[in-house]
Amino acid sequence: DKIAAPNAYARASETANYVRSKLPEALQKPKVAIVCGSGLGGLVDTIEAEPKVELPYSTIPNFPKSTVQGHAGNFVFGLIGPQKTPIALLVGRAHFYEGHTMELVTFATRLCKLLGVETMIVTNAAGGLNENYEVGDIVCLNDHLNLAGLVGIHPLRGPNIEEFGVRFPPLSDAYDLDLRRRTHRAWKKLGLDQQKRRIHEGVYAFVGGPSYETRAECRMLRLLGADVVGMSTVPEIIVARHAGVRVLAFSLVTNKAVLDAGVRGNDDSIQAMSKAELDEHLNKGKANHQEVLDAGREAAKDMQALVKQIVSDLHED
Numbered sequence: 001d002k003i004a005a006p007n008a009y010a011r012a013s014e015t016a017n018y019v020r021s022k023l024p025e026a027l028q029k030p031k032v033a034i035v036c037g038s039g040l041g042g043l044v045d046t047i048e049a050e051p052k053v054e055l056p057y058s059t060i061p062n063f064p065k066s067t068v069q070g071h072a073g074n075f076v077f078g079l080i081g082p083q084k085t086p087i088a089l090l091v092g093r094a095h096f097y098e099g100h101t102m103e104l105v106t107f108a109t110r111l112c113k114l115l116g117v118e119t120m121i122v123t124n125a126a127g128g129l130n131e132n133y134e135v136g137d138i139v140c141l142n143d144h145l146n147l148a149g150l151v152g153i154h155p156l157r158g159p160n161i162e163e164f165g166v167r168f169p170p171l172s173d174a175y176d177l178d179l180r181r182r183t184h185r186a187w188k189k190l191g192l193d194q195q196k197r198r199i200h201e202g203v204y205a206f207v208g209g210p211s212y213e214t215r216a217e218c219r220m221l222r223l224l225g226a227d228v229v230g231m232s233t234v235p236e237i238i239v240a241r242h243a244g245v246r247v248l249a250f251s252l253v254t255n256k257a258v259l260d261a262g263v264r265g266n267d268d269s270i271q272a273m274s275k276a277e278l279d280e281h282l283n284k285g286k287a288n289h290q291e292v293l294d295a296g297r298e299a300a301k302d303m304q305a306l307v308k309q310i311v312s313d314l315h316e317d
């Protein structure tokens with residue numbers, strides 16, 4: 001990882017000017033930015049048809065290019081809800097595991113700040129570590145474990161960019177309590193509490209990926225206090241908070257982490273298994289990318305309705 005280049009602010013400013021030049025007056029100052037995680041890009045369909053501007057990431061100067069299947073990259077500007085709140089949607093994001101620097105992973109966040117965004121809603125697909133969570137549940141994040149950051153792989157490493165924020169920003173209040181209260185109110189208002197899917201509050205552990213966790217790593221993360229685990233979000237949250245942007249974050253639980261230790265090869269019952277039985281046994285609970293995308297599709301509508309309601313309510317006061 002390279003340290004943040006000294007002209008990171010200049011690059012973000014240049015891109016902000018470019019983006020503004022592509023937007024009609026009504027869309028030039030988005031109040032809320034929403035980062036859409038894997039399979040959660042459907043929010044695009046909930047904004048007004050006009051005016052709407054879609055900028056493919058590949059056309060935006062300085063923007064990182066997405067390399068993952070299922071993570072198409074589009075920066076979409078439009079109006080949402082009865083009050084026609086101007087918003088920016090980031091459909092697809094740059095992940096650290098793709099090889100991007102932390103500066104690039106968080107580039108869109110800083111760009112949003114320069115465009116005038118006050119509140120950022122970040123969504124992701126994550127593995128459930130908390131035993132009470134089911135696939136399809138939604139977790140409103142109230143804290144995180146930045147495992148990479150604790151050892152120095154951190155988006156704010158390098159000379160501090162004073163234009164954005166202070167050298168040593170606090171993160172004890174990173175996950176805005178007012179926004180979390182609004183979330184649970186919106187959830188009830190929409191009647192989502194009457195359905196099978198539940199909403200929780202929990203702690204997100206950021207891991208580098210791209211491999212999913214081993215069983216031992218899942219148990220370690222659970223012991224450390226994590227409720228969900230994923231490969232994104234935390235760098236964006238930190239950079240947003242550094243720049244004074246309010247943050248709300250949601251994980252969609254797309255798979256359950258395997259918390260039991262597995263079996264030993266010298267166990268009699270395992271010794272007696274056929275190859276087919278062994279395969280079936282080993283595949284139980286194994287995380288895969290398709291499963292992550294499928295769970296996203298089913299739960300996405302509720303998540304979208306929730307985000308839309310929160311944004312609409314925000315505008316009221």
Ligand code: ADE
Binds near residue numbers: 126212229231257
């Ligand atoms: N994204 C979705 N599921 C995940 C998992 N189990 N670990 C990390 N990232 C994930």
